[in-house]
């Protein structure tokens with residue numbers, strides 16, 4: 001399968017993240033991509049295609065289908081405004097939140113306060129290279145989706161930064177633009193919507209895909225479904241519960257599988273099978289997979305206990321849907337294993 005990746009990700013290297021009120025080394029590091037590229041090469045997979053030059057205006061207008069203009073403008077200018085108004089040049093991070101949005105946003109907001117209008121945590125610092133890296137990462141997902149539109153059975157977007165925590169007008173959890181949602185929307189827009197009238201977005205990252213859920217929450221043409229650590233105990237805490245089923249036209253088109261911390265292969269694959277049954281019942285023409293491998297027992301931040309043998313199974317079971325599929329990289333932080341876990345899923349899918 002064709003793979004797209006954004007070399008510009010290298011310009012995005014935030015210095016720290018805050019967790020438990022402490023500054024910690026960030027888990028989402030650039031060498032994750034090297035681990036994946038290396039494993040792909042070892043496995044003899046097709047050479048990944050770098051996403052270098054692309055039409056910025058075209059990507060921006062595609063992104064406007066899933067993110068608000070105010071948010072996209074913010075991301076473009078956040079760093080400059082922050083520094084201009086006296087923020088630490090190391091990077092942009094919220095230190096104040098509106099508490100409630102009942103008064104709307106002031107028209108002219110101090111650059112130090114702006115992050116609080118959009119960031120939902122202190123884990124997605126914006127450095128000078130962040131906006132361009134996020135844009136190239138989103139473009140990788142878009143190109144992978146366009147491969148499917150052109151008739152390919154599968155494609156892989158090796159996205160960094162990841163995207164599933166970014167919503168219509170919020171960001172956090174290492175995510176700035178929702179790459180997987182852009183892939184979904186790209187499929188939906190193809191041939192005026194006729195090519196893929198319904199698309200499923202399956203999120204297997206260990207964290208709930210709160211951004212993806214937000215973007216499609218009121219839509220019946222996109223079924224969002226996520227398997228993740230029970231948010232009562234783990235990040236992102238405020239979303240990912242079973243009771244969140246979608247609203248308005250989208251009611252019934254969002255499904256969450258919160259699973260206990262410590263979940264292992266057998267229980268995970270049982271839940272995945274139920275999820276895949278739900279997808280089959282929905283009857284989509286294509287599937288996008290938010291592929292996080294932070295479910296691995298050896299992951300430094302995930303709290304599931306999947307063995308390395310499970311990932312081929314995950315790929316095979318997804319292939320069982322028999323759908324054209326775009327894989328979009330999300331989390332996975334064990335630097336030694338992230339590459340092989342990802343290639344195991346992709347190869348498991350291809351050689352069903």
Ligand code: SP5
Pocket residue numbers: 019024027123162163164165173174175205207235292294300301330331332
């Ligand atoms: C895309 C994705 O997987 N985002 C995950 C965001 C999770 N944020 C919480 C990270 C906690 C990191 N600090 C824990 C250090 C353990 N030594």
Ligand code: ZN
Pocket residue numbers: 205206207292294330331332
């Ligand atoms: Zn994750």
